[in-house]
Ligand code: HEM
């Protein structure tokens with residue numbers, strides 16, 4: 713029905729200039745579309761919500777010193793708790809949407825939800841990447857999606873830690889909503905599991921916050937470091953979706 717379009721015969725070259733400043737063709741630089749728009753949108757929304765949850769959660773557990781004046785005039789902790797609950801519920805909705813996208817999106821949208829546990833070569837490359845991050849090997853490898861170490865970190869943080877934060881957070885919220893609420897019917901079992909009351913749920917929810925905070929700091933460091941030092945693009949890949957390989961065709 714439709715005639716096949718001829719492919720553009722011109723090479724997608726890497727533009728450059730020679731010593732005299734004249735434009736020259738350096739070779740091929742490949743770009744691969746990796747992170748689709750919903751994955752990128754989820755990334756930045758989720759990152760923002762987690763920052764809000766960490767900042768507000770910190771003060772829920774360690775409140776600010778008492779406010780001066782009439783107690784009924786101050787609602788600061790109320791606003792902080794409201795921001796936490798709203799961000800928490802938005803985070804759950806965003807996470808469910810992200811899981812949905814793993815079913816309908818490209819193969820990279822599924823990467824953070826599984827690890828090739830039985831693949832010895834993958835584990836070897838986890839160790840290789842760890843050495844690369846520690847400046848112990850001179851050359852990184854190239855990956856379309858997350859490198860194996862990042863893959864392992866994403867898998868652990870966003871299947872185990874984040875789900876744990878969601879379950880314990882919803883259980884704490886259920887306690888506030890009361891025993892007759894649907895929240896309690898859905899998440900009351902978490903309190904029973906970690907019980908006898910919500911003291912442990914609070915403590916573990918807070919401990920998981922520290923795990924998430926440490927991850928976020930290392931993750932941002934690694935994203936900037938790899939943007940500069942690795943053989944592929946990083947931060948722009950989470951903005952445009954395109955992964956560029958810096959040394960292709962050289
Ligand atoms: C990245 C995700 C999250 C982080 C880092 C986080 C962090 C925290 C922290 C540090 C606390 C204070 C715990 C304490 O010391 O007692 C807290 C309390 C709480 N969080 Fe979260 N949270 C997260 C997600 C959620 C979610 C998804 C919900 C569910 C809506 C939620 C609901 C609550 C509730 C109800 C409390 C107790 C509030 C109170 O006792 O006044 N959190 N959170």
Ligand code: HEM
Nearest residue numbers: 751759762824857858859862866870928932935946947950
């Ligand atoms: C300035 C802040 C941030 C920057 C520049 C950034 C950058 C990036 C980059 C470049 C990637 C892709 C890495 C790769 O291709 O292997 C990525 C992935 C990811 N980042 Fe961030 N990030 C930031 C903040 C955060 C925060 C605060 C969180 C949550 C705690 C987060 C969670 C994630 C997750 C879950 C992925 C995997 C996305 C997926 O495959 O679905 N990021 N980030």
